[in-house]
Amino acid sequence: MRIISGTFKGRRINAPKKLPVRPTTDMAKEALFNILNNSFYFDELSVLDLFAGTGNISYEFASRGTQNIICVDENYGCIKFINETAEAFKMPISTIKSDVFKFLESSTSNYDIIFADPPYDFYMEDFSKIPELVFKNELLDLNGLLIVEHSKHTDLSQLANFSYSKSYGGNMFSFFENN
Template sequence: MTRIIAGGAGSLTLRVPKSGTRPTSDRVREALFSSLQSRGLVDDTSVADLYAGTGALGLEAASRGAVEVVLVDRAPAAATACRENARAVQQRVKGVRIDVFAQPVLGFLRGTVRTFDLVFIDPPYDVAETEITEVLETLTPKLTPDAVVVVERSKRSPEPTWPAGLEPFSKRSYGETVAWEAVVAAG
């Protein structure tokens, strides 16, 4: 069972497609968001959840104070789950804008003019590292000056190749999962 951990939609159970997604565990999301919130990185932010699956990461941010959330996943079942989960969160958290895009992540990034303060990149483990690198390169110009990017992968995956403009500052392991964090490089 996947659920929202805390905030206005806390304890809400999320719809999960029967196959094709690997939702971030409650334990990992709780630890990740505890760290992000302690640094003031969630309230009043614009968030992108790329390879969203159920939308759990972006919707957790919405529940905890983000004002705008974008969920992107090309799989039809995942996009449907994201839409249903977004509606459920919006019933509990008034005023948050949540948009779902059923398209490939790179296509979304190339076509959007939005900017983001916090971005979660949690692709299926079989997504090639070259695609992650291209996503990071395409994303970087769409980040606000103090933005944070979180990349979640298997602990067997190499560290992402960070493009110019992003500086890694944290790596945390949670069982089989590792989360790397990077911040927009100063000047």
């Protein structure tokens, strides 16, 4: 995996093969950040990266100047890898080892962007809990965006606060906003 833009553009990051992850492809990541670039100033954002895995998305935000990034994952190996990578590149990324749903239930912070990349084989009820908890607990700033990455075979358009989706290869991003 590589960082596609910003201060660390072109840097390769090699995650251990034993991590239970599926990093977002470069093509999908580039398309996502093109969308975000039209709506946000990266250096002003607070970002929450759920099911963070390798930290791939967080590194992109940090490379573009975001100073407030929190990664949540329940896998110790993933958290350790993100911490090591963030330290090596001196990136402003904090990590929390936690079940994502428990974190969302107890969090009281607000974020401009919440990115969630849960396992593609989640049941619909698990996918639906993400926006449900984010909006019920008011974790998203007024003009913020919740982005859920999922397979193109999963349709999240019927969930509350759904705004639109974009497909890139086998990846799909569904965007949710405050109504």
